[in-house]
Each structure stands twice: as structure tokens, then as C-alpha cells.
Amino acid sequence: MMEFSRWKIWMVIIATVFGILYSLPNFLPQTMREAMGRYYLPSQVLNLGLDLQGGSYLLLEVDTDALAREKTANLTEDVRSTLRQKSINFSGLAATSEAVNVRITDAAQFETALTELQRLPQPLPKNPSIRDINVVRGDNQTISLKFTTDGRRADAASAVDTSIEIVRRRVDSLGTKEPTILRQGANRIVVQAPGESDPEQLKRVIGQTAKLTFQMVDETISPADAQAGRVPPGSELLVSENPGEPYLVVKKRVLVSGDNLTSASVGTDQYNRPAIDFRFDGQGARKFGDATAQNIGKRFAIILDGKIVSAPTIQSAITGGSGQITGTFSTQEASELVNVLKGGALPAPLKVEEQKTVGAELGADSVAKGQFSTLIAFISVVIFMILAYGFLFGGISVAALLVNLTLLVAGMSVTQATLTLPGIAGLILTLAMAVDANVLIYERMRDEAAAGRSVIGALDAGFSRAIETILDANITTLGAALIMFAFGAGPVRGFAWTLSLGVITSVFSAVFVTQILLVWWYRTARPKKLPI
Missing domain, CATH: 1.20.1640.10 (Multidrug efflux transporter AcrB transmembrane domain)
Known part of the structure; x- marks a missing residue:
């Protein structure tokens, strides 16, 4: 030695x-x-x-209940759309917390409907032998699409994992150095942002779901009738940011979603006000082009987090895959919105359970x-x-x-x-x-x-x-x-x-x-x- x-x-x-x-x-x-x-x-x-x-400390909880409700609503629309495309007559389409039920009115179409609806369940990514939905034949020509426990659990786990990555991208966009973002328990996320002295801005950027969708305006009913409770099936009443139109009825079917965005940046509209320029990927550009080509002269709504930002009339087919979102944005609001759109949409809302600020x-x-x-x-x-x-x-x-x-x-x-x-x-x-x-x-x-x-x-x-x-x-x-x-x-x-x-x-x-x-x-x- x-x-x-x-x-x-x-x-x-x-x-x-x-x-x-x-x-x-x-x-x-x-x-x-x-x-x-x-x-x-x-x-x-x-x-x-x-x-x-x-800096700032946030303890966030992923709202898995809201995620389950959203998936139930999406499945309801998928059932309605599938049956209508095959011209199958149905009634009693309703959703519970555990299943979506529908009654096929024509007995001769029951087997066809069952076959079509059995295409809706998807295998779990980590366990392909298990499906997220079980399609069950019921009494009196009814069909039940029941969510499986494994499917719900996999959706919640995936939502938390996705939320962590999106939160990380959003915090990075603020310029915070070495943030700590960790899972805590089953559905909570801890965010520590050293040097970030404005926790309210952190909450705004992190907590915004940033779910962007493009949906057609339902012009068969007036907003007043919709407010009175006469909303047609397949449509919904949403709040609009346009003071002249505080409410609009839109169809629930999503033409294009923010999942197809490839870029977003702050720009200006024709009146030199802050706006958001965006561009779709190839798939999104094709969907957007087809949707606008088929609905010239009609209005479509740009919806962000359940609120209508603008609802322009389609003058011609938009085939370039790019567009602009206008509204009553300030420059800071437009910049923050661009950051969250770049980071991607959260799969479920985040609730702030705890907030702390440590002074310099x-x-x-x-x-x-x-x-x-x-x-x-x-x-x-x-x-x-x-x-x-x-x-x-x-x-x-x-x-x-x-x-x-x-x-x-x-x-x-x-x-x-x-x-x-x-x-x-x-x-x-x-x-x-x-x-x-x-x-x-x-x-x-x-x-x-x-x-x-x-x-x-x-x-x-x-x-x-x-x-x-x-x-x-x-x-x-x-x-x-x-x-x-x-x-x-x-x-x-x-x-x-x-x-x-x-x-x-x-x-x-x-x-x-x-x-x-x-x-x-x-x-x-x-x-x-x-x-x-």
C-alpha cells in the first residue's frame, strides 16, 4: 500500500x-x-x-374526476356520431359516472349497432390484453359501454405523467433555472421554482389547461333559446369573450384540436392589437382545410378552455395550415398564452392545494x-x-x-x-x-x-x-x-x-x-x- x-x-x-x-x-x-x-x-x-x-412552491392536484367526466362526455359523442353515420335509429342516450347507455329502437339494427360500438374500446398502452371499455348487451335492446377499473386507473396515471411534462415545459418557458417538479402520491405534483418571485404568474401559466379546439357554431338555435334550456343534442352553450355575443351555441364535435399545433407566436391583428399566430401539422392542416372547405359561409368557434375566444365566418377554404386567434388580449396575456400553447394542453385541470413563497x-x-x-x-x-x-x-x-x-x-x-x-x-x-x-x-x-x-x-x-x-x-x-x-x-x-x-x-x-x-x-x- x-x-x-x-x-x-x-x-x-x-x-x-x-x-x-x-x-x-x-x-x-x-x-x-x-x-x-x-x-x-x-x-x-x-x-x-x-x-x-x-422562490415559489406549489402543490398541485390533477383533477382526475374532471378527466373521467370529460372522457364520459367524449364517449357519449362518439356513440352518437357512430350510430348516426350508420343511420341506426336510437333513443335514450345517457351517461352515468360508470357507463354510457343507449337503446336501439329498431331490433333489426341491434346487431349492427353492437358491432359498430365494439370498435370504440381501445387497448391499454401498457397492457394490450385489457380494454378501457367493456361493451355489454343489455335488456330491451340496450347497449352499455362501461369503463373498466384498469382503464380509469391507466387514464389517471397517464394524465399525471403528461401533466408533469407539460408543467415542466411551461415553467422552463418562464426562464426559471433548475425547477424541481416531482410526483407526490397518486395524483399530486410538487413544483419548486427557485428565483420565481411571482407565484401568481406561476399559477396562471401552470394552471391554465390551454385546451384549444375548433368547433362549428350551431346556427339552428338562438343563444336566447339555448339559455332557456332548449339546447339540441350534440350541441352546447358556451360563454363568449365578445361583449356583443356573451353566449354562443356550438356543436360538440371537435373539428381540429390544439394537439395538432406545431407552433404558436405573438402577432398583431388588422387593428394592430396583440393576437396569436398558429400553425398546424400536416394532419391538422388537412382537417382544418377540409372543415373550412365544407362550411364556407358558416361560422366556426375558436374555443380555449371552454370559453369562445372568437367566432369568425369562413370566407374560403383555409388550406395553408396556419391561422390567427384574435381577441381582447394584452401583450402579457398573449405571451403567456403562447407559452402554454407551446407546452401543450393539460389532460385534466390542476387544482392548487398548497402555495408557499420563500423571500430572497x-x-x-x-x-x-x-x-x-x-x-x-x-x-x-x-x-x-x-x-x-x-x-x-x-x-x-x-x-x-x-x-x-x-x-x-x-x-x-x-x-x-x-x-x-x-x-x-x-x-x-x-x-x-x-x-x-x-x-x-x-x-x-x-x-x-x-x-x-x-x-x-x-x-x-x-x-x-x-x-x-x-x-x-x-x-x-x-x-x-x-x-x-x-x-x-x-x-x-x-x-x-x-x-x-x-x-x-x-x-x-x-x-x-x-x-x-x-x-x-x-x-x-x-x-x-x-x-x-
Whole structure:
């Protein structure tokens, strides 16, 4: 173990230089970091978490009940559309929370209707052997389309996964650096946005469903009759943002949805007011072109989150796949709407269950306290090691500790880890654990020297016989940290990541740095007695 290997020397030198280069930007002003970046030098710094930098915290719940209601309504329209396309007479089309029921009035068409409706169920993406809907033959020529439990559960899980990705894209569009977005429980999402001082804007951007649809206006009935409750089947009464038309009746059938959008940007209308320019993909462009070609002279409604934004008259077929949404937008509202449209529509509404704001001053106070705690911990370790093992061996352990701290900060900067207040606790714990390996080595050396071994024999035995214990203790700690990182959330993951990096750097510094320094001392001093 006390072999003076050149590869060990070069490894320690390269690692130390690497640590200094990548940790240095954390102690330099912004202008110098930008200059280093221009010369391809390391310029990345530690990201401070919500509790250190300040920012906003939201706990969101995905409204899976609304998702179930929407799917039930969509299935009802699919049943109506399927039967009408095949000219099958039906009555009593109604939906419950668990199923959609319909009665086929002509017994001769019952089997045909059953065959057509059996095409509606879809296999579950992760379990194709199970369908999301069971089509059941009922009494008195009725057919029931019942939602399966597995289907409902798969829809809810998919909605949460999709919502997390969409929320992430929306938060990124605000310029928030290193947001933390995690699932909590079955249908909740935790959003931590460091540096975001306006939680209301965060709520607006995140919480907007941004469900964009294009549907035909039903001109067979007036809004007044619809408000009186005489809405025809297959249509619905919606609120309009046009003050001259506070309500409009639209057909429930969606011509094109926002799922086919490829781009959205802020533009201006003919009156130089803020508007939203959009473009469809190939499939959306074909649907939009066909729909407008078949309905020239009629009105279609542009609906966003259940509210009619505008309802222009189709003058000619729109085949280019692009268009414009006009309305009473401010520039900020149009910009926020573009961001959420780019991020995609949420599959279900999000409800804010909890909201917290951490002020920048409170974050700065936490940083100051963390720095002070780390300094106290470092000084305490230095004093202990020097009192216990003298200036030589204690000083060597302190030198290894400094290398360890440098490598740890560099590692967190390179990986762009987010440092939280618990992460600082992990940093302090790492300082204590780093010298723990030195204590094991030194105590083994003492025992060997007391047993009559020579200096070189005691040094060699101290490393060779303590290494197993060091690895065993640190691998156990690393395993616990990885479990916390895998199953924890937010600050717990920050603590686990800091602790994991600290375990790796502390083993490196305690074994290699300490060994090389002791070998160098032995080769230089040639002592006759172990001064420990």
C-alpha cells in the first residue's frame, strides 16, 4: 500500500487541479465567470435551492374526476356520431359516472349497432390484453359501454405523467433555472421554482389547461333559446369573450384540436392589437382545410378552455395550415398564452392545494447560516485532528479534507446539482465522515507501532488493514443515500446527492491523498519512530 506509484501521484494532481478549476467560479463575480466562459474555462456554479435562493412552491392536484367526466362526455359523442353515420335509429342516450347507455329502437339494427360500438374500446398502452371499455348487451335492446377499473386507473396515471411534462415545459418557458417538479402520491405534483418571485404568474401559466379546439357554431338555435334550456343534442352553450355575443351555441364535435399545433407566436391583428399566430401539422392542416372547405359561409368557434375566444365566418377554404386567434388580449396575456400553447394542453385541470413563497432575504439568511455552520464544522474537525494526532498527521488529514471539499464543490458544480439547506447538512456530515477514514488509518498505525512494527511497516499496515473497514462503512452510507435519492423528494434528494458525492470524494481523499502525503513525508524525513 505504501508503494510510491506515479499513477497515484498524477491522479491526485489531476483531480486536485480539476477540483480547483471547477469550484473556483463559485467564488468569483458574475463578470469574471462570463469572461471564463468565453475562453472555454469552467464557469458553472452551484444552483441554490428554493430554501436558499427564495422562490415559489406549489402543490398541485390533477383533477382526475374532471378527466373521467370529460372522457364520459367524449364517449357519449362518439356513440352518437357512430350510430348516426350508420343511420341506426336510437333513443335514450345517457351517461352515468360508470357507463354510457343507449337503446336501439329498431331490433333489426341491434346487431349492427353492437358491432359498430365494439370498435370504440381501445387497448391499454401498457397492457394490450385489457380494454378501457367493456361493451355489454343489455335488456330491451340496450347497449352499455362501461369503463373498466384498469382503464380509469391507466387514464389517471397517464394524465399525471403528461401533466408533469407539460408543467415542466411551461415553467422552463418562464426562464426559471433548475425547477424541481416531482410526483407526490397518486395524483399530486410538487413544483419548486427557485428565483420565481411571482407565484401568481406561476399559477396562471401552470394552471391554465390551454385546451384549444375548433368547433362549428350551431346556427339552428338562438343563444336566447339555448339559455332557456332548449339546447339540441350534440350541441352546447358556451360563454363568449365578445361583449356583443356573451353566449354562443356550438356543436360538440371537435373539428381540429390544439394537439395538432406545431407552433404558436405573438402577432398583431388588422387593428394592430396583440393576437396569436398558429400553425398546424400536416394532419391538422388537412382537417382544418377540409372543415373550412365544407362550411364556407358558416361560422366556426375558436374555443380555449371552454370559453369562445372568437367566432369568425369562413370566407374560403383555409388550406395553408396556419391561422390567427384574435381577441381582447394584452401583450402579457398573449405571451403567456403562447407559452402554454407551446407546452401543450393539460389532460385534466390542476387544482392548487398548497402555495408557499420563500423571500430572497430569508434565502440569503439561510445561506449565511449555512456558511457559518460549515465553517464551524471545518474548524472543529481541524482542531480535533491536530489535538488527537499532532501537527504532522493532523495537518495531513486537514490537507486531505481541503482536497475533499474542493472536489465536492466541483462535482456539484459540474453536475449542476441544486444545493438546499439539507444539502448543506449533508456537506457538514461529509466533513466529519472524511476524517473518519483518517481516524481508522491512524489508529491502526498506532496499534501496529505499539506492537513493535517499524515505521514503514506501521504505515503500510495502517492502510492495508483499514481499507476494508473504510470501504464497508462508506458503501453502506452510499447505499442509504441512493435509497433516499430514489424515493425522496425535494430537499431529501438534495441531502442524498450531496452525501453521495461526499462519500466518493472522502474515500478518494482519505486513501489516495493521505497516502501520497505520508509517503512523501517518509521518503523525505526517514523517521526512526512514528510521531503519532
